[in-house]
Amino acid sequence: MNKQIDKVVVVGAGLMGTGIAHAFASCGYTTVLVDSNAEALQRAQQAVSKILDDGVKLGKVEAVAAEASKARLTVLTDLTAAAQGAVLLVETVSENLAVKKAVIAQAAAVMAADAIIATNTSALSVTEIATAVSGPERVVGMHFFNPVHKMKLVELVRGLATSDDTVARTRAYCDAIGKTSIIVNESPGLTTSRMSALAGNEAMWMLQEGTATAEDIDTALRMGFNHPMGPLELGDMTGWDTRLAVLKYLHSTLGEKFRPCPLIIKMVAAGRYGRKTGHGVYKYENGQRVPGSGMKASAL
Ligand SMILES: NC(=O)c1ccc[n+]([C@@H]2O[C@H](COP(=O)([O-])OP(=O)(O)OC[C@H]3O[C@@H](n4cnc5c(N)ncnc54)[C@H](O)[C@@H]3O)[C@@H](O)[C@H]2O)c1
Structure with a gap:
């Protein structure tokens, strides 16, 4: 070298x-x-x-x-x-x-x-x-x-x-x-994507079911487990289009627990990919998250 x-x-x-x-x-x-x-x-x-x-x-x-x-x-x-x-x-x-x-x-x-x-x-x-x-x-x-x-x-x-x-x-x-x-x-999802896809998908199921607000789900993982970011803000950063492609692959290789949450499919269809399109679970203006903009279960 x-x-x-x-x-x-x-x-x-x-x-x-x-x-x-x-x-x-x-x-x-x-x-x-x-x-x-x-x-x-x-x-x-x-x-x-x-x-x-x-x-x-x-x-x-x-x-x-x-x-x-x-x-x-x-x-x-x-x-x-x-x-x-x-x-x-x-x-x-x-x-x-x-x-x-x-x-x-x-x-x-x-x-x-x-x-x-x-x-x-x-x-x-x-x-x-x-x-x-x-x-x-x-x-x-x-x-x-x-x-x-x-x-x-x-x-x-x-x-x-x-x-x-x-x-x-x-x-x-x-x-x-x-x-x-x-x-x-080699194994589908390696170590990290497999864990992260599952957590992000589960967070979306909770959001869809109205278990808690987007902000509270993210706060739970940050404060309860010391994760530097919550699963929904992380998905917004990764891009839900990329996330959906990963989940579809893991679903086809590792089975039912990776079935993509319908809310992710809906968001990708709407072009709400996350930070890169200015709108995902949260809204972004000039690269900054708009306070209080988390998607509400009541709006789904
Ligand atoms: N986003 C993440 O957090 C993340 C993390 C780790 C790995 N990855 C992986 O990295 C890869 C890229 O992800 P990304 O988020 O940067 O995607 P992206 O959509 O931001 O960028 C992809 C780029 O590839 C270019 N491209 C597409 N087809 C091409 C071609 N035939 N020749 C040259 N350029 C071409 C596009 O123009 C685009 O600029 C994916 O395989 C993804 O799974 C993504």
Whole structure:
């Protein structure tokens, strides 16, 4: 591993790709962020700059280091051009098996045989994603957490074909960007998404049944269990569209206890994805939650 010359490619400039690109660029890697949507790339570059500028204001990052990190990050819409010469590619495009397979197949065609291909999927099968490329032993799950610049954990997921060498080298990249990794043998929902999806779904059932208000359900978990966030505010941050996709998958693989609550299906149909659309369980204005805006059971 040589940070000076190693090129890391992150594909998908959404919520997660932005944070992952920031993590690598700020830790010294030449980083290329790719998205089919040029506007998403522009937004992501601005968001990375903001994280770095905020770090400078808080005295956590030297101004010179922040500027150097910005300079290490470039953005491209052309995946083939970006993937050439990359030692590590992290795909974090939308949670859709066909899309993810197409992305890594296109990238693998121009990457070295020993370059690592990582997927940030929340709940899809790494083994199945890896079938898109020859040499599936180099495909591994690298499951980051949102917001990436604050969350230390990465779940490293070993698919059926993933080699020990790939796991060890990917772990070294996690160490190099200051993350703590755990190793999980592929299983639907890994350790964290499985627990979190169940808690978020149950919170939605309680909201739908009128057991308590959204604010009180969130307060219960924060104050009663010392969780830093309640399950509904966390769902708003993750995005209920992503949550629904995860729940549908866990329902189909692990059974009835993961059946998505009808309220989540209704919210996604209405475009109430959470923070990213300005409205989820709560409403948001200028990125801030509107006090008292929690969805009321009486309005359902
Ligand atoms: N949101 C979370 O908290 C979270 C946490 C861990 C993992 N994940 C996983 O990370 C992945 C991305 O999630 P997100 O929340 O950042 O999604 P997002 O919707 O914010 O971003 C996805 C991005 O992928 C881009 N994209 C889609 N198809 C593409 C293609 N073929 N080529 C290039 N770009 C393409 C879209 O334009 C979009 O910018 C998903 O697999 C999700 O399950 C999400």
